[in-house]
Amino acid sequence: MFRLLEIPCTWPFVVKVQIVARQFYKIYTENAAERFSCTLEAITASDNSTALGFSTQAKSFSIVGAKLLHSIRSNLDGMQWERPQTRFCNPHSIDLEEKLQDLDIPIRGMNIALSSCTSFPVSVIDEKLRGILLNCRGKFSQKLDQKARRFAPIDATTTAESKKEIFNRNLTIADKDLPTSFFLYCVQLLLDDLPLAKKTEHLVQRTQKTRMIREFVMSFMPSKHNFVFAFKCSLSLGLAVLFGLIYNKENGYWSGLTIAISFVTGRQPTFSAANARGQGTAMGSIYGVLCCFIFQRLGDLRFLSLLPWVVFSSFLRHSRMYGQAGGISAVIGALLILGRKHYGPPTEFAFARITEATIGLICFILVEILSQPSRAQTLAKSELSKSLRALQDCIGRIPTTIPSQRDMQSSSSQALREGQQRLKAHVCQLEEFTAEAKLEPNFWFLPFHSGCYSKMLESLSRMVDILIFVAYSMEQVTRLSQKDGVCRVDFQERMKENIELFKNRFGITLKCLEEIIRMKSLRKLEYDLRIKNLPCDVESGEYANAEAYITLGGNEEVDGITGSFLKLLEEMANKTHFNKDDEMIKDQQLLLHYSCLGFCINSLMRETLKIESEVKELVIWENGSIEVNFKEIYCKISTLCSQ
Template sequence: MENQIHPLWRVRLAAALRTALACTIVGCATLYSPKPIRNFLTYPSYSYMTTILIVSDATLGQTLMSCWHVVYATCQVVASSVLVLWLVGPARFTNEVAAAAMAVSVFVVALPGSTHLMSKRIAFGQFVNVYVGTVVYGSNTRIVVHPTQVAASTALGALASVLAMMFPYPRLAYYEVKNSWRLYAENASQRLTRFIEAISSQDNRVALESISKGKSLSKGAAKLLQSINHNLEGMLWERPDIKFLRPNHRELGHKLQEMEIPIKGMEMALSSCSSFPVDMIDQGLRDHLLNSQLQISLKLLQSKYPVPSEATTVPEGQTEIFDKPLWTNKTNTTTHQDLPALFFLYCMELLLGDLPIARNPGNTPKCKEKRGDSQTQAQCICKRVWRSIRPSLGNFIFALKCSIALGFAVFLGLIYNKEQGYWSGLTIAISFITGRQATFTVANARAQGTALGSVYGIIFLFLFQKVDQLRLLPILPWIVFTHFLRHSKMYGQAGGISAAIGALLILGRENYGQPSAFAIARIAEACIGLTCFTLVEVLFYPMRAATLAKNQFSQSLGALGDCVQGINLCVPASTGLREKHRKLKSHVKKLETFIEEAETEPNFWFLPFQGDCYNRILGSMSKMVDLLSFVAHNKDFISQKSEGASQELKHHMYTDLELLKVKIGSSLKCLEQVISTKSLAAFEKAAQSEYDSEMGISPNPFMILGTCDEEADAMVSNFLQHIKEAVERVHNSDGEVKDVSQMVLCLSSLGFCIRSLTEETMKIKEEVRKLVE
């Protein structure tokens, strides 16, 4: 882990230094440039804010993309604000008119769904400066020059960001992705080594240590995957459509998912092993696993570097081993105890064969018309353009929310202090996101960050009052500190940005009056803005995050039940299971977001949020999502190559599977209803009229899977017994050895997945019992 921690510190330090450099460029331009330039850069505060928004943790490609968003937002603001000033007249711009103009302009800019969030935030801040500045300067405001000055200050921040990103050398997204890919490949190779050490170990303690080390490496892999996906978009802005950017790099995120899922499967298999050593792993299989590990490591090396093919060829003497199936000689050991090892071998087979286990049906093109029909192509293009600009309900709510919050913030801020009325709107202009957020947490972090930065600025301005030319020096360590503060749990992005801007507005500007009076006025204005922000967020999203997590858990159970009901060995998974699986992943991701928000939000007078229970439920559901990926892949293979089993045996397998589906689905359905009600007693009372006791189904959801775990195990055992018979039939068939081997592993993997789905369902049942009690 130390080898991964040090690069993270270096990356964050380099990003912090680039941010400090960009702020220094802005400070030098606004404080020490020729007077005509300084007279035109009348809003240095917004230059700093633009710089902080663009540079932090960005690559050159992301910076160029953000600069394009700045240009797009500036064109919108200058055109619309000049029109508004010309129609109304600067002399008639009162507090009420400024608030109304702010609300309407923000709504128009925020409504289109195709506009990037960065463009909207930049535009919000520019509107605040234009309209509040017009109120402050009154009739002296020049209609065209004033918005142009706001645009020039914004452009200075964008230009400083690009210059800082070029020094001492460009931080290219391509190299960031390549480096993260290299680190991920090393991480994957290390995890693979640890997991193979564990399953091959003859000592239980050594095996458990290897599993523990592998799990710790899995956390680093998740962060690396997140970093790669974050930087992929920036690559397109650096060198598009050039050989340097090959198509395989554009699909890198998908390829890594194809690799990550089987490695997760190995971890699940080892976690299900009751003890070590594993009986069925003999010396021959250990040698096979070690040789397979070598081959996969070589493939990882080849994927990391564009090296000649001879550098990654298989060592001499090993080719014959790799050509043999991983599983060839054991047929009579398909029991509960052997399923984890068989599933482990199946995951190795997936890695060796590069099988597409994570295919997403949502990537298929929606326009299936003939390419030769130019009219049809034009219609398809028009439809895509209309879909991109058409405002949805979510966009309408977002636009209305931003409009009301900024309108009231500007109005109240001007009433409180006309000269410093900017800060109530600017404080929240960069705070909006398109969906929900932890409102109280964000507002609290911004308030604390603003106060912390202001106090820092006042202290060091007092210390440097005799050497005013060096007032920019304290900015450098503060920017570095606040950059690390952004990655802390206490302050986060919101608090870190506010703390950085709070000091920059005092140390990086001139002619704003008494520093202490300015700091107090700005803190008060910030509190006004944050109050408007909080009230509007609560008005539009009145439901607590804990309640949303509960409701989302209920929906996730419903989506999970649909996936379970979609398991059918007679048809390929592409007929519906993969689409249901994609929806389930989306629901579980939302559940994770709501749980994180609920854990940070205050409880007020409500009961404390049961974060531990929900996190365990989330862990079980995430595991079931991964298991269903394997089930979908198994379905495709079994439905195509199940000729070796007799029709009678197929019928038994399908009957057992249907019975398990009914049991699991019924339990999930009842749990979903329990979560939707206020108490277990209320559910049982309502359920008496829906469930017939003569059918043998209890209204108590905790009894659906049986009175004890042994009953569920017995049901799974029947299914596994028929799978074992199918394995023996397949192995005794006349098919090719490789096909037989894959069918054996596929059937065994299906048995492991079904058993694990049953176990995780019972774990969720126990956690729900704790919640309702």
């Protein structure tokens, strides 16, 4: 996967990267095989309880897999920091994280399809199909094992028979059961080892050289983020030592140690981190004092008491309450007490140490507040609005027409992929702000509605995954439709109508939800309308944009659009059987890609309804209103912005 470099100064480092990457890949593929197996067992279950059990196991493995990906990303970033020029000198190396994403995305798609199944057993899965799916477990595990050992793509003949059987069975249910058809679609993608998240070749070739030169130059220049972090560290340590020395000249330098040992790049829950460090320092110091009292006659043996404390602190480091900062502070707090000799009574030093640590933590909190004045709850709300805007942009970029061969270089599918990457970045940022806001104290502010944000974050994350399949299926539809004998103008026009209806109805709704989320409060909105002498009553008829907000029809409207997709797929399936032999396979592939698109649009609509419901609950929570009328609120916002 990584090619050895012919450069003497860097080849040992590249070998190290290869070994570590191979180990990471092996660990992650074991987790992926378990997830794949549990998901297959769940969808082929004979009753709801069995399916729920295997689905729960699959979710547990997914959580572990996400942590593995995070660990892999952190380690690879650290190795690139150790030798940044290696990436520039080896432009043909394949990104391990991208390779793992290509393995992870279809499995996440299988889980999405599984969650869309309402009851078990699934009616379209008979004993033969069940046997085919369960037989794929061993073949998939064998394939992953071979790839982990060779660290390269293997011959696909080992799964050719299973792929053919799944392909044929999927054709019979593509127009009847969209979730199951999408599930089989994802299984086939895994067996084919297709790179869903990979950029198109023309874009890679066009931007690779420029991107690598820019990254090589920027690796030697401090970024704004790094500069701010260095400034915060310097200012925090400087103030902590200054005030520590003012309080006590003998022990003043200890005030900077508590914050110096646990600096973290990026945002962090300031008060929670300071609390964890303070408690860790106090616990470690008290433990050291007690051990000094117990071993006061055996001073040389008191270091043995550090062994159980180190073990205990390792659990503190991985706990939610204390984390890494609290665990490290606890270890150092005990080590400083137990490691001192001939420096006075341990109790006196422990008290001075805790006092100095408190001074340092106060300086740390003040600098963090000055450098990051916005609360995590405020940033989470702002990032939610940006995520909805990016989601609306992605839905607007879903292609409805087949581009010509000449326009393939700038196809709308590639634009959709770029929009999906922006949406993913916003959702990841929203996840970080949400996690921080959950840990921060409320003080006099309104409590953070963590449950509402968690549900919206789950829907947005699912939509990020779904949009990858939308882009991929549209790329395949474009490729097949441009071949002779495959282009179905009548089907394309009717499919275009369904997609346009979805984009117009749900895209506009997302735009309205974004504007409502950006609103500070209903009271502030009413006040601004009165200041500008604008009407506050929608029923007065003075609003020119009263019809701007589209009220969705709920699940009934979703079922209507989905039913139109299914009817079109049924007609395509019936006509496919009458084609010539050389055209049939292409038409069958086109049918499966359209079936995937139908399921994805159905899922996007249902997730949009969930987000709309959660936004309404959030507005009620923040404004204390019993009833919220989105149409009225949006009309007032639009009228105010137009002035």
